Amino acid sequence: MDELNKKLTAENADLRKRLAEALADSADQAAIADSAKKRSSILGAALETVPVGVVLAEAPSGEILLGNSRVEEMLGHPMLKSEDFDSYGEWISFHADGRRVESHEYPLSRVIRDGEDYAELDVHYQRGDGSRFWMKIVGRPITDDTGTMIAASVALIDIEKERQLQREQEILIGELDHRVKNAFTVVKSIVSQSLRKDRVMAGLRDTIDRRLDAYAKAHAGLVGKTWKTATISGIVRDILGQQVEEGSVVMSGPDVELPSKQALALSMAFYELSTNAFKYGALSAVGGIVEINWNLSEEPDSQLQIDWRERGGPKTVKPESKGFGSFIIERALAMETQGSVTIDYPADGLTWRLVAPFAMTEQDEND
């Protein structure tokens, strides 16, 4: 502490000397002092006009120097003039998981102590009256002409409304998910009841029921991600998770996020392929294996190729007729992805390949 004092005193003396020299060069010292004073009061006034809280701390100590009045309004307690960055713990706030935010986690500390050029943190702040609100803290260093950090400032932004909207959106998405699942359940019952009453074969009833299940499941897989995208490995796991665990389905490929409609179409196709594999293909025999590999070619004109290869199952038999399943794995998927599907039936196992243009960026075509 003594040493720091000594250093600061020396620095102060040096600054004063330089200021005196500068002033000596000036024809009108009073005018300069006056304009500096003016500038500082203008800055102070400017700080009061911004709609966010602003707090300034000195570097390298971390001592909090000042804050605008918005800080006290937001926090509901007077400014805390923490004397260094180890004392920031006196500001009481929490992470989303309820853990108390520690001194060194605050953006001011991360900028001053750790030298970060930009630090951001969302905290659940506890006001003077004990109530809490969500606040975003954004910190930046302030440097002098030589690039040395002399201070740091943080902006405190009330994001309670944003968080509230986010929570409401999550509730709505949950509700939507619930209703979609409900609707699927009702549709399934209607179909199943109608078929039962009309004495349609149990096998067909079962097939339709499972297909609707698969579609509902694929939909549910998209909900957590606000319906936008799903990964290929996620789709495989949704349908063949158990087989992946057991090792009878082996997959490899980069992380590829598919847009929701393509994800649904691929999900349906994988479901039909796997049903077929369980009935007649590799998954109907002990030791049979399905390999699923995919890759993306280089941009531009990036192409996605997905291969489904079966081996170790009974001798492959080419189906004689094309039903709903083959519509799903060929035409429907090819149309949806604007790609092409090829299926071959070599004796040692079915092979299926999709090649499709891959573009995640959707152009606005509403011209």
Next chain:
Amino acid sequence: MTDTARRVFIVEDEIMVAFEMVDLVEDLGFEIVGPSIHLDDAKAIAKEQEIDIAFLDVNLGSGKTSRPVAKALRERGIPFVFITAYDRDQIDFLEPGDVVLKKPLSGDTLARTLADADLNKARSD
């Protein structure tokens, strides 16, 4: 009814729904153009192919609508019908006289719409 099969263009981004419509319309004795499940494809067909009437799903996913398809058909004087799960007033590009059918569409509604289109065609012929 006219002697030749009338050509019906179907634009619908849900592939299952698209092919269900194809089956229904074919069962009624019409010829199918498309179906188109993507906007770019639908626009190309609307500009070039021989079409007597079109069914256009309004919302084509990813914020796209069938508005450009309708524009192309309008320019060629080809009648079309919008199909949507939304209400009429939720579509911001309707013009007076545009026909809008609500989803889900029954086979009966489809048949009636096509029959009406036939009558109109017969009158204007």
